[in-house]
Amino acid sequence: MRRLSFNHAQGQVPGPGTLLAGLLLLLVAGVLLAVYNQLAADNAALQQQVQARQAMIAPAGAAPDKVALASKQASSAELAQAQAQIQTPWLPLLNTLEKVQQPQLYWMQLAPDAKRKHIRMTVLAPHRKQGWALVERLKQQPGLADVKLNTSESTDVNGVIMTTLQLEAGWRY
Incomplete structure (x- = not known):
């Protein structure tokens, strides 16, 4: 039986420029991850502030909601009446x-x-x-x-x- 001989080039260790570029990309990814985490924390804090302000405003705005609800019910009743008149067989x-x-x-x-x-x-x-x-x-x-x-x-x-x-x-x- 014949022996197989693979003709392949020997691997080479990357040069210092490639190694430096890889380390630089890794460092940039870490910085971006830290900035993203900081922005996410700031966003969560702002959302909590918005919800707190809306909760303070909500009791004062309760009366207009009842009026809006009544007008919505009236318009939906008018819409149902119009649909009953428009129905075509x-x-x-x-x-x-x-x-x-x-x-x-x-x-x-x-x-x-x-x-x-x-x-x-x-x-x-x-x-x-x-x-x-x-x-x-x-x-x-x-x-x-x-x-x-x-x-x-x-x-x-x-x-x-x-x-x-x-x-x-x-x-x-």
Whole structure:
């Protein structure tokens, strides 16, 4: 069996410049650690002073907190009332509109008004008859009431003449 011979260079002891640089870096790290510890202690003392001052001010500020709490409760009650009035039954409304959808019709706008239970729609149709058929299909839907065609006009959309329909309907959800 052959003997393996590793050809490697012998290690050398670092020179005095490298040793001096290492010791200098170690000394700087120690100084930075001492400065960090001093800053952390000063920060803790300042936080205690701030908490003590806030504790002295807190009894005098107790009355405005009650007023602020009352105003927050009043605004949250108003917000809850507004949310109850604004709630729109999106799922049943969109399901009803999907039932009457045709591939050539393009829904451009749906604007519901939850207070009046009313929706305004803008639809693009390639032919006027398709728009009128949409109105008839909407009138047959049990979830919609008072379906009206407000306006019907021809519109140029990218060089194609389309019919723009403005519709209104009420919902029963």
